[in-house]
Amino acid sequence: MxxxxxxxxxxxxxxxxxVLKGLADDNGLYMxxxxxxxxxxxxxxxxxxxxxxxxxxxxxxxxxxxIAASSLRDMVYGALSFDIPxxxxxxxxxxxxxxxGPTMAxxxxxxxxxxxxxxxxxxxxxxxxxxxxxxxxxxGSAVANGFLGVAGITVxxxxxxxxxxxxxxxxFTTLGQNVCAVEVEGTFDDCQRLVKQAFLDKELNxxxxxxSANSINLARxxxxxxxxxxxxxxxPQGSEVVVxxxxxxxxxxxxxxxxxxxGLPIKHFVAANNAxxxxxxxxxxxxxxxxxxxxxxxxxMDVGNPSNFARIMDLYGxxxxxxxxxxxxxxxxxxQIREVVKRVFDETGYMLDPHGACACEALREYLxxxxxxxxxxxxTAHPAKFKETMDDILSADIAIPQKLQAxxxxxxxxxxxxxxxEDFRDFLLKQP
Ligand SMILES: *Cc1c(COP(=O)(O)O)cnc(C)c1O
Numbered sequence: 279m280x281x282x283x284x285x286x287x288x289x290x291x292x293x294x295x296x297v298l299k300g301l302a303d304d305n306g307l308y309m310x311x312x313x314x315x316x317x318x319x320x321x322x323x324x325x326x327x328x329x330x331x332x333x334x335x336x337x338x339x340x341x342x343x344x345i346a347a348s349s350l351r352d353m354v355y356g357a358l359s360f361d362i363p364x365x366x367x368x369x370x371x372x373x374x375x376x377x378x379g380p381t382m383a384x385x386x387x388x389x390x391x392x393x394x395x396x397x398x399x400x401x402x403x404x405x406x407x408x409x410x411x412x413x414x415x416x417x418g419s420a421v422a423n424g425f426l427g428v429a430g431i432t433v434x435x436x437x438x439x440x441x442x443x444x445x446x447x448x449x450f451t452t453l454g455q456n457v458c459a460v461e462v463e464g465t466f467d468d469c470q471r472l473v474k475q476a477f478l479d480k481e482l483n484x485x486x487x488x489x490s491a492n493s494i495n496l497a498r499x500x501x502x503x504x505x506x507x508x509x510x511x512x513x514p515q516g517s518e519v520v521v522x523x524x525x526x527x528x529x530x531x532x533x534x535x536x537x538x539x540x541g542l543p544i545k546h547f548v549a550a551n552n553a554x555x556x557x558x559x560x561x562x563x564x565x566x567x568x569x570x571x572x573x574x575x576x577x578x579m580d581v582g583n584p585s586n587f588a589r590i591m592d593l594y595g596x597x598x599x600x601x602x603x604x605x606x607x608x609x610x611x612x613x614q615i616r617e618v619v620k621r622v623f624d625e626t627g628y629m630l631d632p633h634g635a636c637a638c639e640a641l642r643e644y645l646x647x648x649x650x651x652x653x654x655x656x657x658t659a660h661p662a663k664f665k666e667t668m669d670d671i672l673s674a675d676i677a678i679p680q681k682l683q684a685x686x687x688x689x690x691x692x693x694x695x696x697x698x699x700e701d702f703r704d705f706l707l708k709q710p
Contacts, residue, residue: 405486
């Protein structure tokens with residue numbers, strides 16, 4: 279399978295080149311040349327399969343041309359080392375809990391798959407691959423944990439000193455092994471500049487194999503399609519299923535749209551936004567107008583220029599009418615999100631995190647228009663990741679799961695660094 283750029287200015291790339299590059303040279307996003315349609319036999323037997331079995335069949339349809347079955351099996355089974363339960367919250371309303379991975383957020387799925395894919399495609403190379411990632415918090419932890427212990431690859435996480443939360447910092451500074459945390463005297467923008475300069479440094483790249491694990495990498499968004507098949511199969515048989523996705527960069531929704539294109543009978547999608555409602559505005563006006571993001575309590579969705587919009591446009595041939603027939607949108611202010619978290623907890627006992635709350639409410643509103651359908655919303659993070667906000671909303675002291683506590687009690691290991699490129703360069707050259 280070849281992968282083309284959504285900007286169409288460069289020739290299609292192999293899987294290996296597309297994954298190692300991340301972004302195409304014309305700044306477009308890679309898309310598979312063919313989206314395979316799965317057989318009716320596959321769908322008929324889906325509900326009898328495990329999550330890993332379902333994921334492997336979907337992965338084989340997408341990557342089977344390029345990767346041997348046994349390698350693909352290792353990749354999928356290794357990435358999906360945790361459950362993704364579907365939990366009934368109320369009549370016709372189900373939560374697909376994507377937060378049971380190592381960092382307790384759904385990005386674990388994409389990051390763990392990407393790590394194993396990168397290891398596979400670089401396995402015959404003598405040099406170690408170094409993944410550089412600048413983070414303001416959550417990306418660093420998903421990527422670092424995704425690559426933890428993966429042979430042949432080191433991860434260097436750059437983060438601004440004093441500007442990430444303690445719990446976030448602990449999730450990438452306590453790991454050790456092949457993960458190195460660099461604490462930069464500066465801002466997130468400084469961290470990003472250092473990483474960009476390193477990629478552009480020809481001399482450095484001649485001596486070291488550097489790559490990124492950016493959220494636009496195709497091997498991060500495609501594996502997110504797996505759990506749409508799984509979630510659908512767990513629903514009462516014969517249901518008309520609507521799926522609601524709390525969205526920021528729209529990689530997650532894009533994966534769902536791909537699953538539908540592969541034949542998964544999802545009746546409709548709902549995109550839930552916080553106050554950053556650029557996509558909703560597009561649905562309403564047919565105009566895409568990116569604007570600076572505003573900070574909200576559902577901060578992983580604070581995106582003013584959703585990067586996967588280009589992929590969604592590509593999938594629908596930029597046809598607004600066709601796209602609107604498949605996707606509806608809603609947006610919520612912080613006070614509304616707080617009200618939803620409180621109300622759903624009081625009425626059902628189910629604790630939503632601020633991102634899941636947007637999705638749950640958007641789905642509830644949509645289902646008022648379609649009384650025959652049943653809905654799944656994606657719950658993308660464990661509420662304890664937002665403990666201060668949650669405690670305040672619920673007037674409680676919510677428990678921190680063992681998994682998160684373990685990070686916080688680990689020993690911090692990080693390298694201090696100035697924000698000068700020369701220092702970062704020297705550091706990279708000294709790495710083995
Ligand atoms: C990243 C993230 C999102 C948004 O996902 P996209 O694929 O960028 O739309 C939603 N919720 C949480 C908790 C996230 O970390």
